[in-house]
Amino acid sequence: MADIQLSSQLFQDINQVVARQHPGADQGVTMQYLAAVMGYMLGSQRSMSDTDKDAFMDELCGFAKHVVDDMKQQGQQQAAQAQQAFGYWEPKKG
16 A cells, blocks of 8 residues: 555545535545545456455455554543643642
């Protein structure tokens, strides 16, 4: 897989494009559009055999799962750091 860069601007742009196609689309509908586009683009590859398409789809799904797992881990790390950083400061007595 190629190295890709995710950004908040990319997410905003995708949401805007989906909103033009499907006004009022929530995040679930947006993800369905992304999955449909992925499937359509892969299905349209005339130079790939069905076996290669299936293998690539498995790779894409695995990559998406990896990103989800990575995001979960980042969220857990941020939550742990927030708990560690929480406390009350009191001036020294005496």
